[in-house]
Amino acid sequence: MFSIGGGLLALAAAGALTIGATMSLFSASSSSSASAFATGTVAVGLGDSASVTCNVTAMSPGDSSTGAATGSKSLDKCTYNVKYTGSLPAWLSVDVTVNTTGTNLYTAGATGLQFYVKNGSTSIIDGVNYKVVGGTNTPVTSGVAVEHILLNDTPVQGPNSRTFDIDYLLPLLAPNALQGGATSIALTFNAVQSANQPIGSCVAGRQCNSITWS
Template sequence: MRTRTSRFTSTLGSMALALAAVSALGVGVTMALFSATQTSGSNTFASGTVSVGLGSTSTTCTVSNMMPGDSSTNYGSGSASLTPCDYRVKYTGTGAAWLAVDIAVNAGTPGLYTATSSGLQLKIGVNGGASMMTGIVYKTQAGTDTTVAAGSPVTNLLVSSVPASTNDLVTFDVNYLLPLLAPNALQGGSATVTLTFHAVQASNQPIGACVAGRQCSDITWG
């Protein structure tokens, strides 16, 4: 990758984390789930607080001049010299609710995220515990590791096996790594990651076989 005459330079300045906040509250004989959505604009590796159901807010965290082998401090490998992004998600509903997140990774031109071991790697975790995405994979409800394909959202990843109460705060950590194996073709590449948060009533909705950090289909997300 490195020579005496050239260096690979890639910028994550164009890699954005766009936040969407979705809330759903509903009680009735038919179990109708009412929802409202408000989405913020794209931000460059933003950090901030998202109030689920009441819109979103974020601050900007810029990462630039990333070299192969560079990583954020909590990725677990690489240089661990770059700043990770933390999102505090606050549930503001009045009744207990299940929380879930959707993850969508989109590649630019060229695509920095290649869904392979040589492209951009991501780790998205909750409260330092359950992992929503590790490297390039997520887990299905059955626990099967499945590749996150660029442009194909992964939906309804359960945040916690315990319903959220009013004003509960959940921290999402987004860490990243550009492997030493990253090819020169990725120079100037970009990617975007969109996180969409859901809150839906826990009343009359048992968790079933769902496990935190995996997709959950036993809960109706609306």
């Protein structure tokens, strides 16, 4: 009995050794350097010079600012200084809104308040008109924003400073109905990436609605 049991024990031990055996393959691996991805920026900020906000009161027919087409040219013009500060090439545009409180000095006609808005040599508003995509003069409607007047035909890199001059004229033939009237004008500066956004036939100084601005 003892020798049989011993034999069984020996077989069991041998079986345990066989099951516990492992095999190993030679191998090696190598990892690449990590590929990194980061976005650029599209941002705008204040210009290098302070903007000049006008608060013109007690205007009389014939009064105008220094850069107006006609009139006294004795009043100060308004300026809006901004800067594109992003790292990506960009298209720039400006929105213009004329608003009124009470009696509207701005009538969208030849005898109401006139605005002359420029960015350098690029005209944004000339009297009461802006240019749509095709170049047609179109009157600004009080209370309705004129959006996306393009400022550059080729993409710009930051930093890129822009100064908007706002001149104005109350024509000598302004009617009595404009007495006590008031009007305001506000500009909004926009920037958007130019990559993957061709502007097609858009021209600086006209509306450009063929790309996505926001």
